[in-house]
Amino acid sequence: MHIANRTFIISGGASGLGLATVADLHSRGGYIAILDTNTDNGEKAVAELGAERVRFYECDITSTESIQAALDGIAAWIKETNAHIGALIPAAGVGFPGKLIDRKNQPIPLANLDFVLNINLRGVLDLIRLTLPLMTVSPPTAPDGERGVIVMVSSSAAFDGQPGQAAYAASKGAIRSLTLVLARDLAQYGIRAMSIAPSFFESSMTAAMSDKVRQSLMRVFEFPKRPGYGKDFAGMVRTCVENEMLNGECVRLDGATRMPSKM
Structure with missing residues (x-):
């Protein structure tokens, strides 16, 4: 998948690893749609990179209505630019550490678990399902008929989670497990x-x-x-976008680091 003149949707794109990915793909000719709740950072990114190929959409990833409103705006923008979707990168994520039972023998509040799962897992699934109708109608590219790629963010916690990471590891482990299923479900559309x-x-x-x-x-x-x-992260995203043989796999990006069980 070529990056130039394609649109890349990046949630959590106003800061951190998402913002690094925004800058990298933009520098290679991509059109970037940033989805984030941080309006100040999002507008700053547009100002720095230029509004010609960057748009910011205020979006709460836990709200279906908010996601759909952002995607409606992106769809209208694509009609103007004719830059069809190249990739969806759901990079919004949070961590809220806490063991399931504390030292006072009290269970963790369910709201703490919901906060992590709703952003890291439910929000990712919701964003993917709502974006797919835009991706499946993109014109296929030669020679393999590819229409795009979805690059999700798991974590080393999906492999060796640490104490207090129950919700986080569960959400990132789910992303890891989702990868092959999604590749198989979307193969008929030419989406990796x-x-x-x-x-x-x-x-x-x-x-x-x-x-x-x-x-x-x-x-x-x-x-x-x-x-x-x-x-380092943005370079790996770019590799996933450009190499069509990368499909259905979760790539560890960790320099051989394995997380310890105790601090």
Whole structure:
């Protein structure tokens, strides 16, 4: 799939790994639709990259109505540009650590679990299902008849989740499991599905970690001896977009790091 003159829909695209992906795909001629709740960051990205090939749509990924409104705007934009969808990258995600039972023998509030699952899993599924009608009508590209790719964001927690990550690991494990099913479901349309499982990357989520947690994680790095950067993630997204043989797989992006069971 060529990047130039295609539209890329990126949720969570106003910050972190999503924003790095926005910049990378835009630099290669892509049209970018940023979906995010952070209006200030979204408008800043448009101002910096230019409104000619970037649009911001305020969108709450937990709301079907909000997603559909954003997609209606994107559909109208595609009619203007004739830049059909190249990829959907649902990159919006949150972490809310907490063990299922605390030291006082109290179960975790269900609202805490719902917060993570509604954004990381339900919101991803909702965004995908509502975007597919736009993707399936895109003209197929030669020589294989490809129409696009969905690149989801899993996590190393899907493989070796840490204490307190029940909801997060469950949501990211579900994304990992969804990848092959989605590839099989969409094969008839020429739409591929991939997921990327980053480990410890510099992001707004990891910035909230305590120094103790950060130092514990850095001790288990193999190579390179550093956290992942946005450019590393964006490069992997680009590879998933451009290489048509990548389909139905979750790629670990972790420098051989395996998360420890204890800090």
